[in-house]
Amino acid sequence: MQKFSAKTVYRFAVHNSIYIFLFLMLVVIVIMDPSFLSLTTLGIIMGQSASKLIFALGVAGLIIMGGVDLSVGRQVGLAAVLSASLLQAPDYFNVIFPGLNLPLLVPVALAMTVTALISFVQGIMVSKIKVPPFISSLGTSLIVYGVCCIYYDKFAGSAPIGGLREDFTAVSQQGFTVLGLKISYLFIIAMFCAFLVWVIWNKTTLGKNMFAIGGNVNSAKVSGVNVSKNMLIMYILAGLLYGLGGAFEGARTGSASNVLGQSYELDAMAACVVGGVSMKGGVGTIAGVIIGVIILQVINYGLVFVRVSADVQYIAKGAIILLAVMADAKKRSMID
């Protein structure tokens, strides 16, 4: 009986390794600096994770379908530049389009449309022309960056686009306080996105088809799954999320330039994989993606907080990511 319960604990530990890992990480940080343990910290981490979660939700679907997307960052950048250029305060010294006074949603929707279109084209290449996702997204990211640079140069004169409208930045930077915890509007939006994507993944045919395509594309085809149609929709969904997150990522920084978003794809995909989404396709959960994003953000925040120097931060971040995934790998090898 004794032995059995020890085993149970071990099994429990292995099965929830990623949560335990997060917990241990927090414990270590708190030991190093007890002031970490505060509502402020929680609020900040929630605020910082919001846009990253939105990107990760987008790319997770593509990974589950067996792909990758190296264009996340550049699409985010384009969305940020676009929406920022259309949402400047009229009294800013360097307004790009003076006299413009669009409702907040119009530029955001525009940015989302553009990224959805970009992702759609990528989807066409992957699903119809059978270009490997690695290349289609790499090529796309180059093109998107080029376009972004031209726009940035032509309209913004290659100067960072600042002076964003209050109502725009407020979404990312402001929020409300519940029991002392500051929750930003963007966090609410991110949570809403997570819920929506959860519904899509688990409660719609589209989601089932996504898993089917990632699980075995040939079986999916035979089973009457319209592979390219479903892929396209998932790509569009990803694009919409990049656009949404991108627009508000600009708002969060209060400005946008053509570097914004650079290599975000790595962080987004790393979060997914840390959260148990398999790069081989067919496997992943929303809870996993969320926990992955949080772990990465706790690393980023925590390492600065406990005053690790910049170069050691790289090492620590790398090591922590590896440890997290090793724990997860242990679980997988135990289950089957």
Added chain:
Amino acid sequence: MQKFSAKTVYRFAVHNSIYIFLFLMLVVIVIMDPSFLSLTTLGIIMGQSASKLIFALGVAGLIIMGGVDLSVGRQVGLAAVLSASLLQAPDYFNVIFPGLNLPLLVPVALAMTVTALISFVQGIMVSKIKVPPFISSLGTSLIVYGVCCIYYDKFAGSAPIGGLREDFTAVSQQGFTVLGLKISYLFIIAMFCAFLVWVIWNKTTLGKNMFAIGGNVNSAKVSGVNVSKNMLIMYILAGLLYGLGGAFEGARTGSASNVLGQSYELDAMAACVVGGVSMKGGVGTIAGVIIGVIILQVINYGLVFVRVSADVQYIAKGAIILLAVMADAKKRSMID
């Protein structure tokens, strides 16, 4: 008969699409600027491709085994910084290790040993602990970069390591002239590596096992292939190649800093995929990798040569990569 031969031509065209594509690209460049057509051009492209080919050969093996390697660039950077710091001319103003006068091969071998070790550890994580290659290489790349930064900061004072010894830079920069064509020693080394890797892939058990592991790891396992041993050897081989190429990439530039190598992994992997190596594993040829590297280098070189502006360059580069791979995809999907 008429029809038959037209079909034959078409089939031929599709099957050799990548070569035809390269040819067309060259034709377009030459039309835009006829002076492109010169031995100098050829010599420079050969010289610039050399180290890239060495990296690509390394990562190609890992891709064929079903992996990726995001740490190529950082490993290259570390190798460059290490070997450069040990191979400075004694009379340079800022010699890091004064009085050192090692034979050329020692630092290069050291760099190769270090990268081989790094890749070996990565291999352990992938093959034994079942960490997905995406994450193991991402984590590794962070750690390697951190270590490189510390070394670069501690010893070189965060300043580019210049004043490299003549005998060192000569390998990358000098060469001999055959019929007016300047061929650098590094190019010869790269060709030798290509030959060696070709032998390994096609003529040794290791190579066959590599293809088997990438094609169907289960099948390899039940056939008694020691999967992790073979993976480890391939990782070590990749590491050796990164180290070799990295050392001489520093020599080619004449200096090394911690940025060197940044995002080389994307170029190296793109070259592989453009050359027909499948990210799904199990498929790839040396000829393909070579042609992929050349195509990417011709794009880089040609766009500058015909004076395309930087932002348009991104777009053109993206578009060309996409076109190249689309042509290749067409071939694959053609029913025969």
Added chain:
Amino acid sequence: TQTAQQPSESAPPEQEQPQKSEEPAPVEEEPAELPSIGMTVYSYANTYTSYIRKGIQNYIAAGNLAEIQVADAENDAAKQIEQIDTYIAQGVDALIVMPVDTAAASTMVDKAKAAGIPIIFVNKRPSVDVLKSYDKTIFVGLPLVVSGEMQGQMVVDHWNSGKIADRNGDGVLQFCTVTGDLGHPDAEARVVGNRNVFDASGIKYEELDRQVASWDTTKAKDVSEIWLGKWPNDLDIIISNNDAMALGVLETIKQTGIDVPVVGINCLPQVHDMIRSGEYFGSVLSDPWKQAKAAVDLTLNAINGKDWFDGNEWEVEYNAEENSIRITDIMITAENLHLAEEAYKNCT
């Protein structure tokens, strides 16, 4: 290193009088805690700013002036904001920022303002109204176009004096420019600066090509190989947006033996010998040590609630209109190289 002997000129301020608080100070808690400074730099991979960073660290370490922690924003504006969030949550006494994105400075200032701590910008200047929006912010550095103008002036002067040869003898200055990151404010400004001077000087010039090498030595080497292969006899000079790239160009020149002069910006120690030997034409120095010292002194003054310029010993001017401490740029050639050597001495 040589740093140990130097900053005797400015004594650490808080050793003078612990006069900060009005309320009765607890007497026994003596070994006065050093103020903590959070610094974020836009990239560890940038050589020139690394010198400023090291200058700051060295200056602080030598005088045991504060506790400083440095984070790398990896060229990501959002990450930089996050680092500032973290610093503020952690309770630092002041922020030093080398911004990724100058337009994001307003967000940073807002955050610093809310926390009531000073924020000092170094190297890249935010817009004036941001600098004026908070009494505990200031900028140390120089207006963007100046370096480019100096570099242009150097080229014009030496072209006119014949020191830059007209290699194809057509009376036109043919040059190529290798620039930093696409859309990078410095890169843009330096090109504009060059152009302003060329136009004003009335010389005949032709820019054969301009390419982006993203501050990267290797990329600059690749690009210059193409240029020297294409115009081996026409190029009169290659203008580089900074020295790191110029190093790559020089390597090509050495390799091909085609003798084309190169000018850069920053005047990094790596090029000093080459300037002396004439291998490298010249560069523009914006003194990293002065920037570092100014940044630290200003920060400490602000922390201690003193006037910005209390105990000011730096030879720099304050531009009230822009709320900026201006570092002046200097053209460096073989003759005045010692200035550059002096400037970098304490920044390694």
Added chain:
Amino acid sequence: MTSEYLLRMEHICKSFGVVKALDDVTFTVRPGTVHALVGENGAGKSTLMNVLFGIHQRDSGEIWLKDKTVCCANPHDALMHGISMVHQELDQVSERTVMENIWLGRYPARLMLVDHKKMYHDTKKIFESMGVDIDPKATVKNLPVSYRQMAEIAKAISYNSDIIVMDEPTSSLTEKEVDKLMQLMNIIRGQGRGIIFITHKLDEVKRIADDITIMRDGKRIWTGDVKEYDINQIVSLMVGREMDNLYPPKDNVPEETVLEVRNLKGMGKNAVKDVSFKLRKGEILGIAGLLGSRRTELVETIFGLRPIESGEILLNGKPIVNKSPQQAIKNGFALVTEERKFNGNFPGMSVLFNALITKFNRRGAYRNNLNLLSSKKMAKDAQWVIDTLRVKTPGSAIKMSKLSGGNQQKVIIGRWLLLNPDILLLDDPTRGIDVGAKYEIYQFIINLAKQGKSIIMISSDMSELFGVADRVMVMSNGYETGCLDRSELNQETIFKLSAQRL
């Protein structure tokens, strides 16, 4: 002690979580014998062999090879100890050549380099000895399943091992190849080596085996001489109840023509060349042919997986084109594919998912009032599949890959039954399914026909065709060479027709 046995496995136990796959199983092989291992789907046959081969580790028990006690830690170990195995699932490196697959893990080398010439000739020799004509340099993915299975058998034999495990080697072989395999097994037996032969085709057991072990529910039920029992008795021991007949009574009545295929020719070199036939309502049309006769291509072409070059398909007199499986499904077709690993299974997904995937894509299926998928409705259908086809599984949430091969096949058949199709295309549907379950599936097919559905069934098992088909069409090398009514059915004619176009 002289070795009376080549192999003794004693008191082997193995559990997967709560599933007790092997419960105190003892199993022996005598030299120079073929030992048949039979049992229902999920009885634990593959698991026992996987334990022997080192793929799974046993929980308890002992394994003796000759007189040595061994514990095969991994397949490599097993191979070194003289055990080779034909695996139930075709698991090959499909992008590589046949010979590279056969010699994988032990390439002949000279001077450290792989000796391709030797590899080629050795492969050729093995194929010759087996009487099959496969090009050693052909890429595996371009070969029909049956050829791939022969290649796997060739591989197992080429190890020259003392014990050869064959886990359902004949599942996609036609009569002719089975004959060849039997000859081969005879030779091997003659050399004093032992063969463990797992199959669901009991006539094969009767033909070749010396000993037989019957398993049920992870336990060994009986071991002894094959001759002691007849097929029916073996069956009842296997399934644990009486079974008088292998085939249910045929009482479906074909009516008017619903589907007509006229001169169908597919695109590409390996496609169907010329096939015409009619299918009537309530009819079961069997398709016979040798391996490589492109029966698979035929049904895949009809189902829209392969493009048509010329010819017509008429459904209820109207020409239709199935450009994709979706369209085919809309037109009332369903296809159970031949190679479930390649295009049937979702191994990483749950049984529920696997059972419902086709129906998910039917408009409005499983929706609740929010128009979202309702777990309750889904669970109900999944349970229906499990119950109707008697899928042996701990539940519908378990991963498909954890089911035994036959049970996976049942789930896949179930997914199509849920759609209630008009025309059901079955490509070797009973492959790997045990006799009891086969009977149930036949019953199902006949019932469907009685309800007015039409069925096309490819089978490598001629007696199966005789048992359930109303007519049998014979294909040879991509051509339809004849169609026989039930009354005209006999082996000879079928053989003749299948060889007609070679």
